Amino acid sequence: MRSSAQGTRLANDSPLNPKGRFSRLSYAAWSLLSTLFFLIACISLGFGILQMSQREVTLSNQFSFFVFFAVGSLYLIFLYTNFVFIIRRLHDRNQNGWLSILYLIPVVNLFFIAYLLSARGCERLNDFGPARYTCSWEKILGWIYIAFIPVACIVAMWTAITLPSYQNY
Numbered sequence: 001m002r003s004s005a006q007g008t009r010l011a012n013d014s015p016l017n018p019k020g021r022f023s024r025l026s027y028a029a030w031s032l033l034s035t036l037f038f039l040i041a042c043i044s045l046g047f048g049i050l051q052m053s054q055r056e057v058t059l060s061n062q063f064s065f066f067v068f069f070a071v072g073s074l075y076l077i078f079l080y081t082n083f084v085f086i087i088r089r090l091h092d093r094n095q096n097g098w099l100s101i102l103y104l105i106p107v108v109n110l111f112f113i114a115y116l117l118s119a120r121g122c123e124r125l126n127d128f129g130p131a132r133y134t135c136s137w138e139k140i141l142g143w144i145y146i147a148f149i150p151v152a153c154i155v156a157m158w159t160a161i162t163l164p165s166y167q168n169y
Contacts, residue, residue, distance in 0.1 A: 025142030091128035092121035
């Protein structure tokens with residue numbers, strides 16, 4: 001635990017516990033880590049399937065069910081951790097965690113995540129406890145994630161514009 005200039009104690013709790021608070025950069029850093037974990041796990045699972053198919057092994061229905069179950073389980077873990085991070089971020093704003101349901105609504109979720117990344121949290125003690133200390137590595141990963149968002153949007157728009165022109169070839 002560290003103390004701030006106001007004399008209040010800053011919490012340094014487990015990031016996977018929904019009963020805490022996350023600053024903007026902590027939220028961004030842990031979201032980036034969960035996304036990277038999910039992508040690496042899915043890619044490694046995909047490479048395993050690719051190696052099996054190159055050996056000309058017949059992929060049975062049982063194996064297909066296993067792959068579906070594995071990817072589904074990974075996605076549920078990813079979804080759960082994202083909800084925990086969103087709840088913690090809402091707690092930092094002194095808002096109820098039930099607002100995290102907005103994450104499930106398409107298009108609204110984009111604006112909701114932008115809100116979570118841009119809205120300032122309470123600096124002092126609020127209904128959900130003291131502010132959580134943001135580690136320096138969380139600050140670095142958070143800024144990397146925030147800097148990546150415009151790049152990803154530009155790439156997505158460029159792909160959406162140029163891809164139809166290549167479909168005729």
